[in-house]
Ligand code: SF4
């Protein structure tokens with residue numbers, strides 16, 4: 001049976017780009033307040049909005065395939081990417097392979113990526129506006145389709161009203 005992987009997903013309508021999730025992640029994972037060490041990235045793109053991005057737990061993860069040193073593996077349990085720190089040399093091929101910009105190389109030249117905090121994501125706990133949640137790709141796609149349809153219906157209704 002195919003397991004449905006969940007990942008930390010951000011609602012751009014709620015996210016303020018405050019970066020609290022970045023600081024919480026670096027503290028939780030590495031014991032430091034340093035966003036460079038965060039496994040989640042808070043993006044502030046003016047004027048389009050804010051969004052925090054973490055690993056999508058892709059099936060057949062491109063980062064795992066791209067690594068020339070076999071330093072990355074994917075957990076069969078929840079799909080998170082496991083980094084073998086003895087093998088990783090920080091070449092960055094995984095960074096290039098990720099479509100989401102969700103894996104980075106830290107200051108010590110080792111890849112860093114979300115591990116879901118053993119099922120209790122700290123970033124979700126601390127987000128002051130509850131913009132983060134665990135979602136599956138299927139749920140996220142369904143919600144996006146519903147939002148797009150609702151936006152189209154509203155736009156059509158507005159244009160009819162203007163006639
Ligand atoms: S803590 Fe929440 S609101 Fe702040 S940047 Fe992260 S996701 Fe966005």
Ligand code: SF4
Nearest residue numbers: 025114116117121123
């Ligand atoms: S789930 Fe944990 S490791 Fe993943 S981004 Fe959130 S705090 Fe970081």
